[in-house]
Amino acid sequence: MREIYLVRHAETAPDPQRPSASWELTAAGRTAAASLKGALPEIVFSSPEPKAMQTAKQLTQLPVTAVEAFGEHKTDKGTWLSGDEFAASVQRYFGDRENRVWGDSHAETVVRFRRGLDEVLAQTDGQARCTIVSHGRILCSFLGSLTGTSGYELWKLLTMPTVIKLAVNETAIKIEAISLFH
Numbered sequence: 001m002r003e004i005y006l007v008r009h010a011e012t013a014p015d016p017q018r019p020s021a022s023w024e025l026t027a028a029g030r031t032a033a034a035s036l037k038g039a040l041p042e043i044v045f046s047s048p049e050p051k052a053m054q055t056a057k058q059l060t061q062l063p064v065t066a067v068e069a070f071g072e073h074k075t076d077k078g079t080w081l082s083g084d085e086f087a088a089s090v091q092r093y094f095g096d097r098e099n100r101v102w103g104d105s106h107a108e109t110v111v112r113f114r115r116g117l118d119e120v121l122a123q124t125d126g127q128a129r130c131t132i133v134s135h136g137r138i139l140c141s142f143l144g145s146l147t148g149t150s151g152y153e154l155w156k157l158l159t160m161p162t163v164i165k166l167a168v169n170e171t172a173i174k175i176e177a178i179s180l181f182h
Helices: 027-034 048-058 083-095 105-121 138-145 152-155
Strands: 004-010 044-046 129-134 162-168 173-182
Touching: 004 048, 004 105, 004 138, 027 048, 044 048, 048 129, 083 138, 083 152, 105 129, 105 138, 138 152, 138 162, 138 173
Parallel strands: 004 129, 044 129
Antiparallel strands: 004 162, 162 173
16 A cells, blocks of 8 residues: 655745746745654655745655646636635536636546656556645545546645645555644
């Protein structure tokens, strides 16, 4: 049995002048991510986005491997959304598996994340444990596919960061634990 720890990146500093893919962690986010060091496996894979890579680098002294498949949604839309608009767009995304709210659909996101997970499993063959840092919507899309739900209810609970422990064997992936941080 292998253990994979999925981590939602720590708190970011939203900037309406920049696309969300370029946002960075706040000081509190860096501190929260650093508090996880030693509690998670130090073999770390991450979305290439700054907020995820900055979280990942707080978890290990080893090099972090960027995996494109763990990035948040691909989109050319850089329109700033208010909190209410963002929440409504997330609900639409999780409610319709084919809706392209941010460029790629819920269904495509699940396939992309699974492809990245398979890549990590192949690269870590023989390693019992590793950590993957990614983003809330993509993590919840994947986890929803494991539980037969949309993932929306889990997304509403997520904190920055959140840690989800998966047990992985040749035939199944099981969610073992979810740790929310406040």
